[in-house]
Amino acid sequence: xxxxxxxxxxxxxxxxxxxxxxxxxxxxxxxxxxxxxxxxxxxxxxxxxxxxxxxxxxxxxxxxxxxxxxxxxxxxxxxxxxx
Numbered sequence: 900x901x902x903x904x905x906x907x908x909x910x911x912x913x914x915x916x917x918x919x920x921x922x923x924x925x926x927x928x929x930x931x932x933x934x935x936x937x938x939x940x941x942x943x944x945x946x947x948x949x950x951x952x953x954x955x956x957x958x959x960x961x962x963x964x965x966x967x968x969x970x971x972x973x974x975x976x977x978x979x980x981x982x
Contacts, residue, residue, distance in 0.1 A: 916963050917965075920950075920953050920960070926959075929962075940976050941977050942978050943978065944980060945979050955979045957979055960976055960978055961977045
């Protein structure tokens with residue numbers, strides 16, 4: 900019998916929506932499209948378990964893509980802050 904433990908990551912769970920850090924150029928396009936500043940986006944903590952594998956830095960913008968029964972897909976943006 901093996902004593903090796905499997906490490907489960909929250910980012911591998913089937914109900915975890917896709918998270919990705921936007922490149923700076925794409926982030927600027929999103930901010931321009933919505934006529935907003937990064938600090939006006941909802942915040943997500945750098946220590947959030949959903950993005951820990953992405954190695955986020957404060958100031959990054961994270962794109963979250965969720966499956967939606969009504970629209971097929973919903974996209975959300977979050978501004979990474981320390982914490």
